Amino acid sequence: xxxxxxxxxxxxxxxxxxxxxxxxxxxxxxxxxxxxxxxxxxxxxxxxxxxxxxxxxxxxxxxxxxxxxxxxxxxxxxxxxxxxxxxxxxxxxxxxxxxxxxxxxxxxxxxxx
Amino acid sequence: xxxxxxxxxxxxxxxxxxxxxxxxxxxxxxxxxxxxxxxxxxxxxxxxxxxxxxxxxxxxxxxxxxxxxxxxxxxxxxxxxxxxxxxxxxxxxxxxxxxxxxxxxxxxxxxxxxxx
Numbered sequence: 001x002x003x004x005x006x007x008x009x010x011x012x013x014x015x016x017x018x019x020x021x022x023x024x025x026x027x028x029x030x031x032x033x034x035x036x037x038x039x040x041x042x043x044x045x046x047x048x049x050x051x052x053x054x055x056x057x058x059x060x061x062x063x064x065x066x067x068x069x070x071x072x073x074x075x076x077x078x079x080x081x082x083x084x085x086x087x088x089x090x091x092x093x094x095x096x097x098x099x100x101x102x103x104x105x106x107x108x109x110x111x112x113x
Numbered sequence: 114x115x116x117x118x119x120x121x122x123x124x125x126x127x128x129x130x131x132x133x134x135x136x137x138x139x140x141x142x143x144x145x146x147x148x149x150x151x152x153x154x155x156x157x158x159x160x161x162x163x164x165x166x167x168x169x170x171x172x173x174x175x176x177x178x179x180x181x182x183x184x185x186x187x188x189x190x191x192x193x194x195x196x197x198x199x200x201x202x203x204x205x206x207x208x209x210x211x212x213x214x215x216x217x218x219x220x221x222x223x224x225x226x227x228x229x
Contacts (some may be wrong), residue, residue: 002155035121040205042117042220043156050215073169088156099144099211101218105157 003027004089004104012110016078021107023089024071030094032072033101034063037086043103069094079111115139119205126195126228134190134224136205145188146206146218147180149173156204162188176203194215195228 005024013019021099035043047056049065049072056063060083062071062075076083090103118137122217138145160170162180179191188207192199202225206218228229 009149023149026147033215033217037156041222042206042216048215048217090156099161100158100171101146102158103148105155 002105003093004091006087006089006104006107008107009105010108011111012112013079014110015081015113017111018075018077019079020073020075021087021109021111022071022073023104025091025093026070026071027093027095029091030069032065032069032089032091034072034074034089035090035103037088037101037106038084043088043090076109079109081111081113084109084111115219117205117207117219117221119203119224121224123225124227126226128197128228129155129194132192132195132202132226134192134203134205134226136188136190136221137186138207139189139219140186142207142219143207144168144208144211144216145157145180145182146208147190148204148206148220149201150204150223151201157202159190189217192226195226197228202227 007022015103035050036045037043047063052067052069054065060077064073088106119137145162150156150210158171160174177193181189202223204220204223206220208216210216
């Protein structure tokens, strides 16, 4: 069982559609980070959510941190082909005294024109 | 914007050979990391490095692996005797403060290691 479960694993939609991807865990996190990774590149940070219930917006992307700080979601409005990529959530569990940022398995999004 | 650079972008080696993957982290960062991503799988933590020593390592980071900061700018990952299953993308990352303290990691574009 992965510490961070992301769903769906794959998503293929048409340009202009809305979508939501999820990052779930049974562990509590002090924060969760969302990254986007494009082919041949390293992950790039999109946002960090810190407070339970927090909502952060980045243009057409809306990130939410669950009240219990065990889950997060990413909603994209009116998807564009440029949104295509691998979306990763990552965090360090609150119970972990270490510094190991653990990644979920990712959601691979393809937006078709 | 400062970035993490990794060389080479692609390394092909024969099983049993030693490889050294090189990284230049962002200059004022203090924490350095190596992650790997086997094709089609998740990004996995290997090791973190701070103040010239390993601060944390995963089960993957066994005795075949070592890291070094040989000078003020480079951060290297050495695999002593490569195995087929070491084939993966290896990402270097750096951060200004602890990842656990909500600090974002800045990743390089990776080295694709192919072991034949």
